[in-house]
Amino acid sequence: MAWSALLAAAVWALGVVEHADAADANERVLTDAEYARVAEAKAVYIDLTFSTWHPRGRTLSQIGPALKIKLSNAGFTVVPKESDPHDLTLKVRYREERGQQYKFDTYGTEITCDIKLEHVSAGLLLDLTIRETSGAYDSGTPPYLEVLERFDTNPYFYFLGEIVSARTRSRSDVTQALIQSLQRMLQAETPKTEQLQDAHGFLPGESLYPTLVRENTIRELGRLRDDRAAPVLIALLGHTSRQTRLDSIEALRPLRNSAEVRSALERMATGDRDPEIRKAAASALGASTPASPMN
Structure with a gap:
């Protein structure tokens, strides 16, 4: 066949x-009454904080735009301001920390991304942590670019829009x-x-x-x-x-x-x-x- x-x-x-070595997720089972309220949620506010060890806060991460695209493509309306009407809040704490030293002036990067999905009345729906780190220095890819690629292709981040949709619309x-x-x-x-x-x-x-x-x-x-x-x-x-x-x-x-x-x-x-x-x-x-x- x-x-x-x-x-x-x-x-x-x-x-x-709690899912991958590169991700841990906690989720709770909703009651029928909670699910009825959550299933109607369409607007989401992204509460994003970002930090990096790189000099002058320079980063190549596109996490902000990526989050908006993922949620929009999953059918949600992303509101720009916390004061705008919304039922869901996606709290994202993204950190880039200095990792392994490869040589005198070259270090790896460790990424930790804590993601919490909260509903205005039902409370916490998802608690997810994604971790990625630079690999071997001889891989041929600069360590920082390598860890960004690992993060972007981590299934829990790549499919985040689908995961949020599943937690709010299908009880998956x-x-x-x-x-x-x-x-x-x-x-x-x-x-x-x-x-x-x-x-x-x-x-x-x-x-x-x-x-x-x-x-x-x-x-x-x-x-x-x-x-x-x-x-x-x-x-x-x-x-x-x-x-x-x-x-x-x-x-x-x-x-x-x-x-x-x-x-x-x-x-x-x-x-x-x-x-x-x-x-x-x-x-x-x-x-x-x-x-x-x-x-």
């Missing part, structure tokens, strides 16, 4: 109902919001480029971001070990991107006791023509030696 057909099946299979939890966002992202990809129209607040030229977000989201769903992610991860085993297939196999490893997951991994371990894919699938199943591909 084509991977697009598998994805469609995964969408139907999913129901509606954050994990389910990630699953549904990944499904929509894949459905929006064009067959030739595997890219999509960017509606998440990034600058022109950042065309690789959706690919990175897809991979980061798959890895995060694997870390979360949530059975609800199995259908979309199985669908992704047929994706055109080799890295996506490898990431999906690894993400399914903790779920291999499911008959559906095990069957999908067995098909990859015996039927894929790529030896690395077969090896990864066999490893995920707990087998030591992958079988040769079937003709």
Whole structure:
């Protein structure tokens, strides 16, 4: 079956109902009365504070404009002033702190972003902290640019508009919001480029971001070990991107006791023509030696 057909099946299979090493989220279950009030909220005020260790407060972060775009594209009206009528407040505390020293005058940067979503009467709806840090200095990318890219492609920030929408309009939890966002992202990809129209607040030229977000989201769903992610991860085993297939196999490893997951991994371990894919699938199943591909 084509991977697009598998994805469609995964969408139907999913129901509606503290996250990554790079993010922690806390959320509470709303009562019916609270949800009735929250579901009507359309206007949101962004209360953003920003600090950086870089000299003279210089930064390349675009978090302010990005937040507005994410919320607007999720169907919210962002009001410019706290005195303007609104039911929701998104409190964002963004900090850039000096990180690891790489050489005499070169340091990494650590980003911490605390995000709280509050309703005027229902109170706190979401409490999310995202953390990212510069990687190895020999990666080829300047440490500051690298950590900004990591932050921008962190699924909890990239899909923030969808997460806020899920918490206020569908009673979905954050994990389910990630699953549904990944499904929509894949459905929006064009067959030739595997890219999509960017509606998440990034600058022109950042065309690789959706690919990175897809991979980061798959890895995060694997870390979360949530059975609800199995259908979309199985669908992704047929994706055109080799890295996506490898990431999906690894993400399914903790779920291999499911008959559906095990069957999908067995098909990859015996039927894929790529030896690395077969090896990864066999490893995920707990087998030591992958079988040769079937003709």
